[in-house]
Amino acid sequence: MTGLRYVYAVCHPFDAPLQAQLTGVAGDPPRLLSHHGLIAVVSHVPERDFAEEPLHRRLEDLDWLTETARAHQSVIDALTVVTTPLPLRMATVFRDDSGVRVMMEAREDDFRRTLERLAGRVEWGVKVYAEAEPQEAPAAAPKPASGRDYLRQRRSRMRTDEDMWQRAEEFATRLHASLSSYAEDSRLHAPQNPALSRHSGRNLLNAAYLVPRDSSEEFVELVDRTKDETKTDGSGMRVELTGPWAAYSFAGEQSAQESAGGQP
Amino acid sequence: MTVVERREIALVDLLDRLLAGGVVIKGDITLRIADVDLVRIDLNALISSVNEQVPSPWGS
Numbered sequence: 511m512t513g514l515r516y517v518y519a520v521c522h523p524f525d526a527p528l529q530a531q532l533t534g535v536a537g538d539p540p541r542l543l544s545h546h547g548l549i550a551v552v553s554h555v556p557e558r559d560f561a562e563e564p565l566h567r568r569l570e571d572l573d574w575l576t577e578t579a580r581a582h583q584s585v586i587d588a589l590t591v592v593t594t595p596l597p598l599r600m601a602t603v604f605r606d607d608s609g610v611r612v613m614m615e616a617r618e619d620d621f622r623r624t625l626e627r628l629a630g631r632v633e634w635g636v637k638v639y640a641e642a643e644p645q646e647a648p649a650a651a652p653k654p655a656s657g658r659d660y661l662r663q664r665r666s667r668m669r670t671d672e673d674m675w676q677r678a679e680e681f682a683t684r685l686h687a688s689l690s691s692y693a694e695d696s697r698l699h700a701p702q703n704p705a706l707s708r709h710s711g712r713n714l715l716n717a718a719y720l721v722p723r724d725s726s727e728e729f730v731e732l733v734d735r736t737k738d739e740t741k742t743d744g745s746g747m748r749v750e751l752t753g754p755w756a757a758y759s760f761a762g763e764q765s766a767q768e769s770a771g772g773q774p
Numbered sequence: 775m776t777v778v779e780r781r782e783i784a785l786v787d788l789l790d791r792l793l794a795g796g797v798v799i800k801g802d803i804t805l806r807i808a809d810v811d812l813v814r815i816d817l818n819a820l821i822s823s824v825n826e827q828v829p830s831p832w833g834s
Contacts, residue, residue, distance in 0.1 A: 520797075579788050600792035602799050613799055624797070635787060699790045707786045716790065752787050758795030 515604040516555040518585045519595035519756075520614065520621050523549055526592040535581045536560070540588075545611045546618055551589060552610060560603050569601065586756045594629050596621060597758050624761065632726060632754035634719045636689060636733055637702070639711035640678035641746040674746065681747050682715040685736060692729055693719035697759040711748060718759035726754060 516535050523544065534540045538553040559568050568574045582600055589595040604610045614621070654660035690696045701713040721729045730751065737749040 517799075575789075576785055579785065579792050582792060583783065583788055597791075597796045599796035599798045602796075617797075617799070620797075633791075635790075697795075699794060702786050702790070707784065718791075718795075752783065755791060758791035761795060761797045 512606075513554045513556050514560045515607060515610050516553045516560060517598050517602050517604065517610060517613075518551045518553070518582060519589055519597045520617075520625070521549050521551065521589060521593045521595045522625060523547070524593040528592065529588040532585060532588050533581060534585055535578055540585045543607060543610055545614045548614055548618065548621060550610050550614055551585065551595070552607075553585075555603065560601075565601060565603070586758075590632075590754075590756045594625065594631070595756055596625050596628060597756050597761050628720075628757045628760060630723050631694065631720050631757055631760075632723050633757045633759055634693075634721055634726070634729060634733070634754060635750075635752035636685070636715065636717050636719065637713060637750045637752075638678075638682045638685060638715035639709060639748040639750070640675070640714055641711045641748070677745065678712075678714055678747060681745065685749070686715055686717055689717070689719055689729075689732065692732060693721050695720040695760055699759070711746075718755075720757055720760045723754070 516538075518535075518540060528540065532539055534553040536553060536555040536559065538555060540551050540553055543550040543552050558564060559574075568578075579600065586595055586597050604613065654663055686696070686698075697718045699716040699718060701716050702709070704710070704713070707713065719729065733749065733751045737751070740747040740749055
């Protein structure tokens with residue numbers, strides 16, 4: 511019994527060695543399984559964690575999930591140094607090597623097409639947050655003298671909030687449009703839950719952009735400029751950049767139009 | 775907010791990509807894995823319960 515096969519990614523054959531001391535998921539260093547001129551990057555993982563039933567439970571264990579996600583990411587990162595990997599969804603598990611080979615044959619054309627589309631590209635993540643409180647605190651308003659005063663103040667406060675959210679939405683939409691026009695492709699992820707991200711403010715935009723590695727510098731500068739502007743303009747907006755990532759968000763076949771489902 | 779940006783990738787950014795991105799392989803040859811939306815929902819519940827007791831489950 512040699513366990514199950516966890517597949518990280520599929521890629522073209524590459525010459526450079528993978529970073530040594532790469533541990534991989536379940537502590538098993540990634541192995542290269544070559545088939546029909548493509549490579550599947552695979553770890554051998556134990557059934558006690560990765561068979562269907564235990565995997566369900568494990569994925570709900572935050573420590574295990576964190577450890578596995580980071581191990582997965584470290585392998586994809588190492589691959590990104592030597593080639594352009596096509597990442598598979600986390601926790602894609604096969605019974606044995608021959609299962610992996612069957613899958614590679616069945617998906618060969620898709621893989622080649624997508625690998626070609628992604629070659630030399632990286633993914634950048636951009637998030638926009640709006641601080642929950644408007645910059646100038648409306649708390650400075652005088653104590654209401656009457657019920658009517660109170661209602662007036664309340665209405666005006668609500669209008670201020672509405673204006674702020676509207677401006678924030680416009681800002682996010684505008685930024686997404688300008689970054690999308692620069693990038694080859696884009697994807698919108700669901701806004702992040704503040705409890706999960708531990709960031710203050712409401713997450714209005716959580717997007718991924720596919721950018722050629724060669725023009726990434728300009729893309730980053732564009733985001734940095736916006737980031738600097740928001741720090742000084744008192745708009746309460748905050749812009750965050752992550753990356754470069756392997757093109758996780760662009761590994762599927764669907765196009766931006768299909769996945770976007772409207773503006774942020 | 776923090777002045778120095780965290781260098782370590784935030785788990786939530788990673789999970790956006792690992793659980794919502796990547797090629798999805800379906801069929802008899804893979805073990806059926808957890809429905810990703812379900813994982814995220816459970817994760818939300820899990821983390822809110824963790825947050826009530828522990829300040830930060832994965833450091834900051």
